[in-house]
Amino acid sequence: MPETITYPGARRPDRQRSVDASGLRIAVHEWGDADAPPVLLAHGGFDFAGTYDVFAPLLADAGWRVVAWDHRGHGDSEHAHLYSWDADVRDAVAVLDSVAPDGRALPIIGHSKGGALMLQLAEALPHRMTKLVNIDGMPSPRPHPDVASHERTKLMASELSGWLDYRRSTSELSRKPGTIDELAERRGRMNPRLSKEWLRYLVTIGAREDADGWRWKIDPALRMGGFGPYRNSWSLERLSGMDHPMLGLLGLVPEQMGWGTNPDELRPYLPPNGELIAFEDVGHFIHIEKPKEVAELVLDFLGTPA
Amino acid sequence: MITLLHGRTELALHELRPGAASTRPLLHLHGLAERSPDTAPAVYDAWPGPVYGLDFTGHGASTIPKGGGYTCEMLMADVDAALAHLGPVTVVGRGIGAYVAVLIAGGRPDLVRGAILRDGPGLTGGGITPTSPYVAVVDPATPTPPDPWALAELTRDPRPPDYATSFVRQAVHFSDLAEPITVCAIGRPAWLEAVVHEPGVRVATLDEALATYAA
Numbered sequence: 001m002p003e004t005i006t007y008p009g010a011r012r013p014d015r016q017r018s019v020d021a022s023g024l025r026i027a028v029h030e031w032g033d034a035d036a037p038p039v040l041l042a043h044g045g046f047d048f049a050g051t052y053d054v055f056a057p058l059l060a061d062a063g064w065r066v067v068a069w070d071h072r073g074h075g076d077s078e079h080a081h082l083y084s085w086d087a088d089v090r091d092a093v094a095v096l097d098s099v100a101p102d103g104r105a106l107p108i109i110g111h112s113k114g115g116a117l118m119l120q121l122a123e124a125l126p127h128r129m130t131k132l133v134n135i136d137g138m139p140s141p142r143p144h145p146d147v148a149s150h151e152r153t154k155l156m157a158s159e160l161s162g163w164l165d166y167r168r169s170t171s172e173l174s175r176k177p178g179t180i181d182e183l184a185e186r187r188g189r190m191n192p193r194l195s196k197e198w199l200r201y202l203v204t205i206g207a208r209e210d211a212d213g214w215r216w217k218i219d220p221a222l223r224m225g226g227f228g229p230y231r232n233s234w235s236l237e238r239l240s241g242m243d244h245p246m247l248g249l250l251g252l253v254p255e256q257m258g259w260g261t262n263p264d265e266l267r268p269y270l271p272p273n274g275e276l277i278a279f280e281d282v283g284h285f286i287h288i289e290k291p292k293e294v295a296e297l298v299l300d301f302l303g304t305p306a
Numbered sequence: 307m308i309t310l311l312h313g314r315t316e317l318a319l320h321e322l323r324p325g326a327a328s329t330r331p332l333l334h335l336h337g338l339a340e341r342s343p344d345t346a347p348a349v350y351d352a353w354p355g356p357v358y359g360l361d362f363t364g365h366g367a368s369t370i371p372k373g374g375g376y377t378c379e380m381l382m383a384d385v386d387a388a389l390a391h392l393g394p395v396t397v398v399g400r401g402i403g404a405y406v407a408v409l410i411a412g413g414r415p416d417l418v419r420g421a422i423l424r425d426g427p428g429l430t431g432g433g434i435t436p437t438s439p440y441v442a443v444v445d446p447a448t449p450t451p452p453d454p455w456a457l458a459e460l461t462r463d464p465r466p467p468d469y470a471t472s473f474v475r476q477a478v479h480f481s482d483l484a485e486p487i488t489v490c491a492i493g494r495p496a497w498l499e500a501v502v503h504e505p506g507v508r509v510a511t512l513d514e515a516l517a518t519y520a521a
Contacts, residue, residue, distance in 0.1 A: 021373055022372070022373040022444060023372040024372045024448040056466075072373070079314070080371065081314045081363070081372065081375070082363070082370065082377075083375050084374075084376065086374075086375075086439075086459060086462075087459075090373075090374075091373070123439050124438075124439035124441050125441060153476065156472060157415075157480060160390055160412065160413040160476065161413065161414070163383075163412065164382075164386045167386060168386065168390055169388075170312070171311040191408065221313050221314075227379070228377060229464050230466060231435075231466070301462055
């Protein structure tokens, strides 16, 4: 039996199932009454649905059927051969279709990368979304810091060869095993503001126990960073073009996993029905640091479950 | 056929024409929805060394992944799997293979001894910015190459000109060759128009390019 660790306010999903997303198995986790009005909940990169174990029950207890899923390669979802932004959006639509097969529109909440993915969904399939809550996943208008071109060439060379070296190793990679404390400590380096108790709790959900120790379930072929032709300005245009009511939350304390978005710089790009609320003394994981405050704002924004 | 492992994908590398181990191989990168030819095309007759062809992920005899997720960066890593096996090569790419040839020339300037860019399917890509987002639907019940997801996704990948030229600059900065990239293509999508104006990029015929890099 895997070790059980509890955390104050954390509740495992009431139901778990999977959907077939163009041949790939995506794990879906639901909290709340199965007949209640649904709301979709998208997690961030390198997270998993279980990181909503405190936040989601607060919405469920207010009368919502909260539907979260593990992105491909994350949590309990199948590891894929390939990963891309568009593929993640497509997987989200498979989950959406499983909740609203009649093509109905739903309110959607996304954190970090999940929030940015849902901005793309809002543009691609506006008729499937009623409202959007974006928790610290809005693009930063700030251009990259000025770097001399010869420095940039050197930086890019090490980035490129580093990434290619990593790809060469991906067929043999596995996550490093460890104790619950060791995994919590490693995770803590990316989440320095989250408590050790919370991180230990997350290990028991986001990791599995093998004979030689615990391992994070996330596909070892996934790696932070990376590169591509993506530009922040593309997402900013997407944000401005939205017609849906949007509640944007920003955590202002800079963090490695955060995007460093400045509210004053972002405000000109907000959609006509967009509202921005910044948390001064909170980091990237606003809904984990302040679950009750965030749930209150979100419930107020969503209105009566319908 | 040689099978190479890239992540969970098995890539097919074909020896199209044998050659002395002492001579540098020519590596053919096919266009979008194409596959490696079975034998070396006659246009490569002037190449003194062996000729290989790589099937990209989802193409030819390579694995068709579940549920797509294609990017040109991942095709670049496909080529790197071939470089890990072959060592230094000259690459020649058609269409999307030409774009990927620029990426890998910048990513592995020590292993790509010249990149030759030819016309072919997928030369343009999705333009210089993303097109309006679209959620493609593909019937997963027809897993024959080329993977329909590769076509759905790699016809839409944005290719900003300054992104392409950043790879050219890597290639030129770190390569021993004065002109590590040669453009034989007639087509000039925006990314390639920018590439031909970079120092270290030459416009020439295929025969001239092969003669230069064979020397």
